[in-house]
Amino acid sequence: MVGDTDLETRRKRLLYRSTYRGNKENDILLGQFARAHLGEFGAAELDQYERLLSVGDNDIYDWVSGKVEVPADQDSVVVRKLLAFRVRF
Numbered sequence: 659m660v661g662d663t664d665l666e667t668r669r670k671r672l673l674y675r676s677t678y679r680g681n682k683e684n685d686i687l688l689g690q691f692a693r694a695h696l697g698e699f700g701a702a703e704l705d706q707y708e709r710l711l712s713v714g715d716n717d718i719y720d721w722v723s724g725k726v727e728v729p730a731d732q733d734s735v736v737v738r739k740l741l742a743f744r745v746r747f
Contacts, residue, residue, distance in 0.1 A: 665700075665701060665704065668704050668708075669696045669697065669699070669704070672692060672696055672704065672707055672708060672711065673689075673692045673693065673696055675711050676688035676689050676691065676692035676711065677689035677692070679711075679715055680715065681715035681716075681719070683715075683719060684715045684718055684719060686745060687718075687722065687740075687743075687745055688711070688718075688740075690743075690745050690746065691739075691740055691743050692707075694743070695736075695739060695743075699736070703735065703736050706734040706735060706736040706737070707736045709732075709734070710732070710734070710736060710737060710740070713732065718740075721737070721741065722740065722741060728741070
């Protein structure tokens with residue numbers, strides 16, 4: 659099915675973008691999060707995740723660490739899943 663192939667291609671690109679951001683902490687966090695969740699995300703959640711990846715590393719780190727609240731315009735199901743996610747070492 660073409661739609662499934664398109665989603666799978668998107669997932670692979672988003673996984674790559676999650677793992678190679680340039681900030682080691684976010685590479686680990688977003689890489690593990692993407693491996694754990696991208697496979698279950700449909701098109702709408704992939705859109706939300708893509709939007710999250712457009713945010714700067716420092717902002718994402720501040721949200722996850724609780725230093726700053728997530729702005730209302732960035733709040734989504736995917737961001738809430740990220741905030742609840744725990745990295746495994």
